[in-house]
Amino acid sequence: MKKILQSKLNNVDYTLLGCSVKGAEKELNQDAFIIYGDDSHIICLVADGLGSAINAEIGSKAICKVAKELILDDGITDNFPNVLKRKWAEELDVNPNSCDTTFKFIVVDKDEIVFGGIGDGWIIGIVDGRFFEHRNANNFSNQTESILSVGYEDRFQVVKLPYKQIQILSLATDGFSEDIESAKVEEFITQCLSELNNGEETFLNHLGTMMANWPIKTNQDDKTIIICGRNK
Numbered sequence: 001m002k003k004i005l006q007s008k009l010n011n012v013d014y015t016l017l018g019c020s021v022k023g024a025e026k027e028l029n030q031d032a033f034i035i036y037g038d039d040s041h042i043i044c045l046v047a048d049g050l051g052s053a054i055n056a057e058i059g060s061k062a063i064c065k066v067a068k069e070l071i072l073d074d075g076i077t078d079n080f081p082n083v084l085k086r087k088w089a090e091e092l093d094v095n096p097n098s099c100d101t102t103f104k105f106i107v108v109d110k111d112e113i114v115f116g117g118i119g120d121g122w123i124i125g126i127v128d129g130r131f132f133e134h135r136n137a138n139n140f141s142n143q144t145e146s147i148l149s150v151g152y153e154d155r156f157q158v159v160k161l162p163y164k165q166i167q168i169l170s171l172a173t174d175g176f177s178e179d180i181e182s183a184k185v186e187e188f189i190t191q192c193l194s195e196l197n198n199g200e201e202t203f204l205n206h207l208g209t210m211m212a213n214w215p216i217k218t219n220q221d222d223k224t225i226i227i228c229g230r231n232k
Helices: 056-074 080-091 182-197 200-212
Strands: 004-007 013-022 031-037 042-048 104-110 110-120 122-127 129-137 157-162 167-170 221-230
Touching: 004 200, 013 031, 013 042, 013 200, 031 056, 031 080, 031 221, 042 056, 042 167, 042 221, 056 080, 056 104, 056 167, 104 167, 104 221, 122 157, 122 182, 129 157, 129 167, 167 182, 182 200, 200 221
Parallel strands: none
Antiparallel strands: 004 013, 013 221, 031 042, 042 104, 104 110, 110 157, 122 129, 122 167, 167 221
């Protein structure tokens, strides 16, 4: 699945790209994403349905849908994690326990970037000329944190970052992010901005080809990335 969206915020033009590829030898892509923009918001959402959940692809799509609706209605409130989980469960036509998923988000308004979520994957960007990276802080367990994790409300992260100028932002599921060397993440996202501004369709096709022919053959996870870049 590929998507391109043009958006304008604070009289600045942005290009949003989303690309999701089913893992090798998998029947279904259990990742989901949404990109959205209007004159007051840019919204980027990704979810990675847990392979252990038989309806994970339903859960990941549902949480992105519900999150977008909540953000457009009320923004990221203090009660957002609790409301999100409740509305997600209500959205499902099957047992929520069969739909477990991670969830990551970036929401940009006219003054602030709000980002976070629960589970693995990255949130990275270059803002006001500085690179930043935000990943799951759970260093004591090999178990993926998710919307059904014990202590979900305490584990769900929300970070607020005031900004003057956004160069580029990115969300990715761990099927993509875990194989990019830590020392090369900033170089990768800087190169993405350059390629994006040289032609978004060409760049998106390049991303899709790279993800479909992932060089790490032992990684058969679904792979999803969103990129939001400032236009020249």
